Amino acid sequence: MLKKILIKSIMIAFMLGVFCGGLPSKEADINKIEAVYAAEKKMAVCTAEKLRIRTDAGINFPQLTSNGNKVYLLLNEKAEVKGEKTAANGQKWYKVTFKFNGKKVTGFALSDFIKIQAEKDKTEKKEENNSKNNISSDVKLKEVPKYSYKAEVKIKGLRLRTDAGTDKAQYKLDNQGVVLPNGQAVNIIGEKNDSKKAKWYKISTKINKKTVKGYVLGEYVKLLVDKKNFAYAKVTAKKGAAIKVKANSKGKALKDSKGKDVVLKKDTIVSIFYEITLGKIKYFKASFSMGGKELTGYLVADTVKFVGVAEDEAEKDDSEQETDDSNQNEDEDSSEDDEENDDESEDEDDGNGSGVIGNNNNNKINNSGQFVAQKAYITSDKVEIYNERDYKSDILKEIDTGISYKLSMNQEVIARKQYTVGNEKWYLITYIVNDSTGKQVIGAGFIPEKFIKLSGEPVDDSTGSSNKKKLSDKKFEESLAEQRFPEDYKPFLRELHKAHPYWHFEARHLGLDWEYAVEKESVVGLNLLHNSKNYAWKSMEEKAYDWVNDAFIAYDGSGWVTASNKAVRYYMDPRNFLNEDYIYQFELLSFKPEYHTEKGIEAILSGSPMKDTFFDYIASDGTKNTMSYAETFLLAGIYSGVSPYHLASRVKQEVAGGGKFSSSVTGTVAGHEGYYNFYNIGAYNNTAPGGAVASGLKFAANGSLSKTMIGSKSFNEFIKIPWNNRYDAILGGAAYIVNNYILRGQNTPYLEKFNFTDKNTFSHQYMAAIFSPGSESLITKKAYAELMDEPLVFSIPVFENMPVEISAIPEDILSPNNWLSSLKATGYSITPTFKPSVTEGYSIVVGRDVEFIELTGKTASKKAVVTGLGQIRLAPSGLTEVQVEVVAENGDIRTYKIKVAKEG
Known part of the structure; x- marks a missing residue:
């Protein structure tokens, strides 16, 4: 029973995120087109023994009732599909209508338990493709004039014009010409060529909360698409659009089955899911159909034009329209019935007791081509878990003892994702084991297919985490006493406990005198903040301030100067940050699979170019993979044991501020092409050509001189040097952080900034910016706001001889320069x-x-x-x-x- 409860504790966080879904298949785009735009009715066939029908899209909505009875679809029963809807957690639901006990009902069914069948019009004829070299889509789509595709400005300032052309008037708002800043989110709603044949996009965006529409040069706008959110376009070039394997002028042409170059003929509609600009040429990566197969390749953006597509409503007859009307009334009746059943049990999943996904018990792919997170069982004894999808990767072990975690025969685990590596499948699993001390450990890692049997039973994500331990007020006070928290910490912790009763607080007694620690952290050049701050925040000590020239001396770039003693006191004093906004700087940075999810990571990445973004890379086995940044950070958490939320927020601060990437991660820096450094490791300020960026990319290429061995690997192997692709750079950088900081005891953002551990005390500090722990805390808070209240653990430092008065925030002062x-x-x-x-x-x-x-x-x-x-x-x-x-x-x-x- 305990095992089942604990397994359920993992489910909610993982199922909330994209983590459960995996990457969309290459066939996904064109399959969606076929399902929606073919002249056919869609019928939902139930693949579960007894499928619950909800009143709306989401397991949090009550079950539909009719005449007081709960509504189900039984195995192999059919229902007409009236639409689709995506729930808040990313799950797809079908709106279906069918007869239940002789009465027509309408509700929502989870797509994982539905197989779609098409009832095609008998008069429908399939379009033949008679061209040998020019390929058009096998699916005939209906083009519509209206569309809206997300994009962003990718230049410092972009004028909005009233029409296409630099000679056209600038769009004015409140008598001011509108200039769009870099990173401005826009919607492309049309396009037009000017008199010089330059492409202009008609866009819609918001300025000062007002919607404006106008034209901008297309070369300065980037389409925001991926394999889940793509744009449609049709070929406009008279001679067709040539398709290449790679996006460059010398790229090889894509070949058909007869070895001939693939050229898409005029008016062919494609699905665009990636954009890249090389030199001054913009390329789209697109998918299209050829001979019943879906292919992808790169084409020049100027050879196509955006279009909208829609279902052909002409196929609907009068009887269908009547059904829609009757269903609307039925929905109203059903909602009244549901109010009477709100108190009924909701602990079963949206399938049935056996949770069958397909027509057999081990089907593991849902109808959208995505792997379904499900229960699974270990088929051998003493199975070890890897931190990557590779036999050469490390075995997951206890940090303190080095003893590897092992899974037992028939042990239940959760299979979260499926990966294909060469000719073998690997599964990302979450598991529960006991370590050498008997302590229960919830972990995540990879095992090959030969050691696992899938049940086909989806995990039940309708329950919250049962791994929570809610402390009563009495127990909480006892805990504070046991931890020997000072009295002046306790009022703040009590307030946090009221708001978050599942949180745990540990006192980390540093054994350091407060004044001594402040003195050491006030050394000139050690802790920096921006020169724009008032005099009170900035040090005026020798070598920190030039009195003669009335100038603060920069220690990083041109604007980062030494923090004052008062500022150091303020940021060092933990009592200033025991609140809802800044507590996360004391969070222990270990990976927690029970609540670290891709959804949470995406929340952290919001406002950065990594949000909902995919990238391609070549794996060590030579295969080409596509990965989202969110999934990559999650895998980095598994590889390193570090919180992926911490990794994502760190990277966002280091190289993705202001909504765009710094040059450290573009792979295009002269002399360092093809290298990436997402954490700015080794990027120290210097006067050499290229400065800090160049030194960081040099580290990305050559790594460390350390002779340390991590298990059987050299240090550089462990951190995946060279960082010549984004995947290795993110995972390798995470490994560097865990080895150089987390395992040294600097296991909170606060201790990474202020090293008060026994090793290299007051030095070996990751960040120079004194406010970094607080900034990261705000980012993490935003991510956690999207999740349920989880049992987080905070390690809060306590100094010796701390003053009774809490260190005050520096108050602005006037200039003291009287020289x-x-x-x-x-x-x-x-x-x-x-x-x-x-x-x-x-x-x-x-x-x-x-x-x-x-x-x-x-x-x-x-x-x-x-x-x-x-x-x-x-x-x-x-x-x-x-x-x-x-x-x-x-x-x-x-x-x-x-x-x-x-x-x-």
Whole structure:
């Protein structure tokens, strides 16, 4: 019973994300076209023994009822498909209508338990393809004038015009010409060529919450498509569109079965799922049908034009329209019945007790071509788990003992995804084992097909995680006492406990004196923030601030300067961050398969060029693979044992800020072509050509000089050097982080920034920006907001001799600069030579009869005020002491003293 409960605890998070679905097959695009646009009715055939029908798309909606009875479809029963709908967790549902107990009903059925059959019109004729070299789609689509495809601006500023052409008027909003910033999200709704035959897109977007429509040059707009969200286009080139295997002018042509170049004839409709620009030529990667097979290749964007496609409504007869109307009324009746049954049990899945997916018990692919997450059983004893889909990869082991985790004969696991490697299939599984101490461990990894038997029973994701341990207030207080949390931490932790009763807090007693730690972290150049901050935030210590030139000294780029002692205190004091926004900087960074999902990762990647984005790469076995960034970070979590949320948020900060990639991950930097560094590892600031980016890409190519062995692998093998593709760069960088930080005890974002561990204390700190842990915390919070309240563990540092008062946030101050940058006496020399840092000891010797001298000078800060300059009357005899006072903006006074002596 416990095992079943714990298995269920894994299901909700994984099924919520794309993690459960896998990548779409290459056939997916064209199959969708055939299903939707062929002149046919679609019938849903139930493949489960007893399939629950819902009132709406989602397992959270109640079961449909009719005359007080719950509505089901039985095995092999048919229903007419009236539409499709995607639930919040990404599952596809069919809206179906059929007769139940003699009464027509309409509801929603989960697609995993439905097989689609087409009842074609008998008069329908299949289009023949008579051309030998020019290929048109086997599926006839109905073209419509309206469409809307997502895209984004990919230039710093792009003018919006009222029509196609640079000679056309700029679109104005509130009497201001509209200029779209880089990364601006737009919808392409049309296109037109100008008089010079340049392509312009008609776009719709929002500016200041107002919708605007106009034209922009197509070369500066990138289509946002992938294998799940594609755009349709038709060939417009008179001689057809040549298809290439690769997107470049020298790329080989795609060949047909007879070895002839494939050229798509005019008006052929294709599905576009990728865009790339090389030089000044934009290419689309598209899928199309040839001889009943779906093919993909690259074509020049200028050879096609976007189109919309839609179902041909002419195929519907009057009787179907009447059915639609009656179904609408039936929906209203059903909703009333459902209100009476809200309190009934909802603990069964949307299939039946056996959860059959197809017509046999081990079918593992749903009707959309995607692998269905399901229960599975181990077929051998002492089966080891790999951290990649490769026999050469590492076996998953206990960190402390090095003992490998092993699965037992007939042990139940969850098969999450299926991968084909060479001629063998591998499965990503989640499992529960006991470690050498008897502690239960929930993990994820890979095993080959020969060690697993699929049940065909989909996992039940209708229950929440039962792995939660909700502490009562009494137990929580006991826990705080056991952890020896200081009293001034407890009020904050109590508030968090009220809002999140499943969270656990651990006190990490550092054994470090507070003032000593602050002093060490205040070293000039160690902790940086942006120069735009007020004086109170920035250090004015020697080598941190140039008083003469009133300038802070940069230690990274041109704008990153040393944080002040007050700023260090503020960011170091954990009490400032024990709240909903910033607590995540103390989260333990280990991978937790029970709640780390692709959906959560996608939430983190929002606003970056990695969101819902796929990339191609060549695997070590020479095969070409397509992977989403979200899935890659998830696999990086399995490979390294690090939280994929942490990895995604780190990469987003490092190389994907502002909605675009930095040059570190484009693979196009001169002299370092084809290399990627997503975590900016080894990218230190320097004066060599290319600076930090070049040094980081040099690391990506050559790796580390470390002779450390990780298991049977050298360190560079372990971190997958060279990073000549995005997949290895993301997984290898994660492995570098775990070996160099997590396993060293720097296992929270806070400790990665402030190294208060026993190893290399106060150095070996990943981030220079002092606010990085807080920034990452906000990103992680956003991701967790999409998920259920999970049992997270936070490790919160505690110092020795901490002050009673919490370190205050630095309050803005006025400039304290009260220095002179120069001081001169007209016609005389000042001895010794004037130094702005020295205020006393200066002298001037003048003739016996001189009555006046003139002093000139300049303040270092334009905000300072100086008195004592100009004509100075001298005493009749002896010495005259002259004082020049400089009053800083904040009122601080600095006095320079000069003694003037008459000869004799």
